[in-house]
Amino acid sequence: MSVFSDAWEGGWYRPAQREPSPNFGIRPPGTEVDLLVLHSISLPPGEFGTGCVRDFFLNRLDCSAHPYFAGLQGVQVSAHFFIERSGHVWQFVDCDARAWHAGVSRYRGRDNCNDDSIGVELEGLEGGQFEPGQYHVLLRLTEAVRARYPLRYVAGHEHIAPHRKADPGPGFDWTVLRTAQSLADLQFPHQANSG
Numbered sequence: 378m379s380v381f382s383d384a385w386e387g388g389w390y391r392p393a394q395r396e397p398s399p400n401f402g403i404r405p406p407g408t409e410v411d412l413l414v415l416h417s418i419s420l421p422p423g424e425f426g427t428g429c430v431r432d433f434f435l436n437r438l439d440c441s442a443h444p445y446f447a448g449l450q451g452v453q454v455s456a457h458f459f460i461e462r463s464g465h466v467w468q469f470v471d472c473d474a475r476a477w478h479a480g481v482s483r484y485r486g487r488d489n490c491n492d493d494s495i496g497v498e499l500e501g502l503e504g505g506q507f508e509p510g511q512y513h514v515l516l517r518l519t520e521a522v523r524a525r526y527p528l529r530y531v532a533g534h535e536h537i538a539p540h541r542k543a544d545p546g547p548g549f550d551w552t553v554l555r556t557a558q559s560l561a562d563l564q565f566p567h568q569a570n571s572g
């Protein structure tokens with residue numbers, strides 16, 4: 378298909394560190410994966426590199442370890458990818474499968490965005506800034522996704538669940554993806570900040 382196809386082993390992105398999560402399902406038959414959904418997360422919020430996000434997506438988080446974690450007890454979620462502040466990338470769910478990152482959502486006229494999207498979590502605080510290395514890795518990852526899936530849209534969680542979610546928020550610089558020549562055929566949110 379293109380040089381980027383080499384980046385994949387089935388629905389697993391080779392540059393990512395694989396850590397399969399039990400939190401996934403099959404996509405509905407005939408699904409066209411045309412949406413990339415961007416999120417921000419850090420556990421505890423505002424603390425980076427703790428390993429807690431990975432543990433959370435693997436249902437291994439010690440919910441007694443921090444007061445904030447009490448509210449996460451029993452919560453089963455996942456994303457396909459998690460990009461740490463360092464640029465290190467984890468993959469928890471095969472991109473051919475359905476990860477549990479979007480929740481109740483609607484975008485480009487379709488509900489249940491988990492069915493036909495790929496979810497990317499950026500380590501960060503909602504509304505805060507992100508690291509240059511994270512943008513670099515995200516750009517490469519988006520190009521690779523576009524090479525394997527019929528990707529047409531990139532949106533934030535805030536755009537697919539606007540009354541419920543606000544991540545990644547105004548600190549995310551959409552111009553990095555928006556101005557990438559390699560992604561010129563993709564559509565980005567209308568109200569996205571210009572950086």
Ligand SMILES: [Zn+2]
Pocket residue numbers: 415416417478534542544
């Ligand atoms: Zn989110």
